[in-house]
Structure formats: C-alpha cells, structure tokens
Amino acid sequence: xxxxxxxxxxxxxxxxxxxxxxxxxxxxxxxxxxxxxxxxxxxxxxxxxxxxxxxxxxxxxxxxxxxxxxxxxxxxxxxxxxxxxxxxxxxxxxxxxxxxxxxxxxxxxxxxxxxxxxxxxxxxxxxxxxxxxxxxxxxxxxxxxxxxxxxxxxxxxxxxxxxxxxxxxxxxxxxxxxxxxxxxxxxxxxxxxxxxxxxxxxxxxxxxxxxxxxxxxxxxxxxxxxxxxx
Numbered sequence: 122x123x124x125x126x127x128x129x130x131x132x133x134x135x136x137x138x139x140x141x142x143x144x145x146x147x148x149x150x151x152x153x154x155x156x157x158x159x160x161x162x163x164x165x166x167x168x169x170x171x172x173x174x175x176x177x178x179x180x181x182x183x184x185x186x187x188x189x190x191x192x193x194x195x196x197x198x199x200x201x202x203x204x205x206x207x208x209x210x211x212x213x214x215x216x217x218x219x220x221x222x223x224x225x226x227x228x229x230x231x232x233x234x235x236x237x238x239x240x241x242x243x244x245x246x247x248x249x250x251x252x253x254x255x256x257x258x259x260x261x262x263x264x265x266x267x268x269x270x271x272x273x274x275x276x277x278x279x280x281x282x283x284x285x286x287x288x289x290x291x292x293x294x295x296x297x298x299x300x301x302x303x304x305x306x307x308x309x310x311x312x313x314x315x316x317x318x319x320x321x322x323x324x325x326x327x328x329x330x331x332x333x334x335x336x337x338x339x340x341x342x343x344x345x346x347x348x349x350x351x
Contacts, residue, residue: 125341128233130285132276132308134294135239135246137316138335139221139255144211146172152203160196173240173269176200205242212245217253218315220336227343229256236279237261240269259283271298273305280306291342293335300326311338 136142150172154164160183167175176197183193228235236259239246243262259282263269266278280290292303295316300323303310312328313335314320320331332338 127289128291128309128342129289130234130236130280130283131228131291131293131338131342132236132238132279132303133335134270134296134299135237136241137295138218138293138299138313139237140215140217140249140253141315142211142215142249145207149204149207150175152207153200156196156199156203159199160192162196172204173263176204201242205244208242208245209248212248215249215253217255218334218336220334220339222255224336224339224343225256227339231343233342234258234283234285236283238270238275238279239263271302271305273302276302276306276308280308293338297322297326300328311335 133139136144153172153176157164157179160179162179162182164175167178170178179200180193180197183196184190187193225235235257237246237257238261240263243260243264246260246262259279261275261279261282266275268274270276276292277287280287287307290306290308291311292299292306292308293311293313294300294303295313296318297312300310300312304326310326310328311330311332312318312320312323312326313332315334323331330341
C-alpha cells in the first residue's frame with residue numbers, strides 16, 4: 122500500500138485497541154451521576170457528555186458557584202474514585218488482543234516509535250502491563266496530561282515526546298474520537314473494530330484504513346521497504 126513506508130511513529134489507543142477490556146461504562150456513568158445530588162448538581166443538559174467530560178464540567182460549575190476549588194476538588198476526588206474502581210475491576214481480567222506482541226515487536230525492530238495514548242488511568246494501565254509486557258516508548262494516560270482525547274493536544278504531547286512529526290505518524294483506535302483526533306493533528310488514521318464501534322460509525326471520520334483487529338496492521342507496516350507495493 123502506497124504511503125506507509127514513511128511512518129516513523131504509531132500512536133495506539135489502549136482499551137479496545139491493544140487490549141480486550143470490559144469496562145462497564147454504564148455503571149461508571151451511573152456511579153458518577155449518583156454523586157451529583159450530594160453536591161447539589163444536576164445531570165440536566167449533560168446527557169451527551171462522556172463521563173470524564175461530565176466530571177470536568179461539574180468541577181468547573183462548583184468552582185464558579187462556590188468561588189473556590191475546595192468543594193470542586195472534593196467532587197473530583199469522589200468521582201475519580203468511582204471511575205478508577207471500575208477501571209481496576211476491568212483491568213484485573215484484561216487480555217491482550219491477538220497479534221499485538223508481534224506487531225509491537227515488529228515496530229520496535231523497524232525502529233518505528235510506539236506511543237500509547239489513553240483516557241484510562243495510569244494505575245489500571247500499569248496493572249495490565251505488569252502482567253503483559255509490551256514494548257512502547259511513551260505512555261500518556263489521563264493522569265499525565267491536562268486534556269485527553271478527543272482533544273488533539275493529547276496526541277501532540279505524545280508525538281513531542283517521541284520526536285515524531287504528525288505527517289509521519291499513525292493514530293490507531295477503536296473509537297471514532299481517535300480517528301477524529303488523529304486527523305486533527307495531521308496524522309494518518311486506522312480504525313479497528315475490536316471495541317464498541319462498528320465500521321459504519323467510522324465512515325464519517327474517513328479513516329485511512331479500517332481493520333478487523335490491530336494485529337492486521339502488521340501486513341502494512343512490518344515489511345521490508347523493497348516489499349512495499351505501490
């Protein structure tokens with residue numbers, strides 16, 4: 122495939138892309154929403170927010186309403202504890218997707234930089250990686266950045282640490298937000314269908330490639346330059 126032999130860095134989402142992780146997002150959302158009445162907050166007008174974004178909106182509202190951060194930070198701690206509890210529960214049973222070790226080893230052999238950018242917390246990701254050793258150069262969880270995907274700043278922070286240019290980078294994820302973020306920074310994008318999103322959900326984002334699973338990326342990147350077909 123033309124254009125893939127100049128890739129110098131690959132950014133991977135983690136949950137659903139590199140690992141099979143059954144996070145109960147519905148329960149996570151419900152547990153966070155259950156905290157709102159305690160802080161005299163309402164979910165009205167926030168139904169479309171992702172849970173992390175809901176938390177941030179509530180923190181901002183509490184900061185403004187109470188003219189300070191004390192109550193806002195108390196809410197953040199309670200919400201974060203509820204979210205991490207569910208992430209850790211899922212992490213204990215996580216499994217690496219087929220072909221992932223071989224893909225990452227091949228990228229390392231070809232000296233292509235490997236970044237992991239995830240909205241998950243660092244403790245959960247490190248718990249999984251402690252049981253499943255995978256090579257990577259940069260790991261940026263939500264605990265490591267000010268803003269997370271789909272904000273392109275999350276990806277740009279990883280590329281800066283990798284020393285890679287967006288034009289020579291690839292973003293791989295199982296959610297349309299990752300494709301959107303990748304395109305926003307000027308990277309090429311790959312959608313994988315091992316998460317909760319069918320192929321039809323990716324089509325409006327125009328990924329460069331849609332794969333059934335991430336291990337199939339080996340056929341596009343782990344080849345000798347003279348074997349790359351144009």
